[in-house]
Amino acid sequence: MPPRGSTGRRAEIIRLARSTGLASVEELSAQFGVTASTIRRDLSLLTEEGLIARTYGGAIALGRQPESSIRQRAMQGFDAKHAIAKWAAEQVQPGETILLDAGTTVGAMGDYLRTVADLTVVTAGLTALEALADADAVRVECIGGTLRHLSQGFVGPLAEATLERLTFDRAFLGADAVNSELGICEAELEQTRLKELMMQRAETVYVLAHAEKLGRRPFHAWAPIPAGATLVTDSDVTEDQIRSFEKASLTVAVAPQLMDPAVRPAT
Structure with missing residues (x-):
């Protein structure tokens, strides 16, 4: 059962990112039964707090990102x-x-x-x-x-x-x-x-x-x-x-x- 409340949802997003590395906005929206805009707000907040990093295309990855080559x-x-x-x-x-x-x-x-x-x-x-x-x-x-x-x-x-x-x-x-x-x-x-x-x-x-x-x-x-x-x-x-x-x-x-x-x- 998806966690209730924004705090529990965001904690679960961090856990998922730690275990799987990447998750799309659409996947998270479906999993938690909330709108994509709600997920994007969650991701923005977690990014501002330095808990995740957004990647191109709306996916997320947890933690310090390896520097990519040019x-x-x-x-x-x-x-x-x-x-x-x-x-x-x-x-x-x-x-x-x-x-x-x-x-x-x-x-x-x-x-x-x-x-x-x-x-x-x-x-x-x-x-x-x-x-x-x-x-x-x-x-x-x-x-x-x-x-x-x-x-x-x-x-x-x-x-x-x-x-x-x-x-x-x-x-x-x-x-x-x-x-x-x-x-x-x-x-x-x-x-x-x-x-x-x-x-x-x-x-x-x-x-x-x-x-x-x-x-x-x-x-x-x-x-x-x-x-x-x-x-x-x-x-x-x-x-x-x-x-x-x-x-x-x-x-x-x-x-x-x-x-x-x-x-x-x-x-």
Whole structure:
């Protein structure tokens, strides 16, 4: 018999997640005899309390999540990532110097920046470097440092020393998760330290994250986001999510869906 009351139901959700690893909203709704919206509220509360972590598609998994590789992440939320990347690239003006973080969403911006006139791109990620490697119109510089193989990004003292000698018109940062109170979440402290420096050195800061990453706490390393920064997300974002970030003095930009996400930008 399903447990009565929200407290018992949420305790059972945690137990199920511990034993099976994953459970869908629909399965939980049917099992407990409540609506899907009730289950989603339960999951949101448990996520905020750090007891579970939401995964793409509405499933949940308990506990600290293993960091996935950039290849594993490449196809997760593909349409949303490219919609965000396109919107973000459209903010860049000719003649600017911009910083691109590591990661798949920020890296996808490279495809939309290849023809921007007199543009200088400084990057910490191999994904952006690959996208712009043969873009003759764009000056490309890499901050160097120690390569994190999972994220395909550079970190460490050499990367930090380079950033301390540069400033940027705009910085575009990725994230494993974003929380309105705590900021950008990453797997390692050296990643969050680098992101803090990136945000300090830029006139305008953008954090790129599709809606499924918002409100999560998969790891324990954080980089606070400065007031006035812009969170760029996709059309799956909820009004509650938007309000939570706006209360933290952030601007929320919702990237429109691509008309045909299968069509990549001309190169």
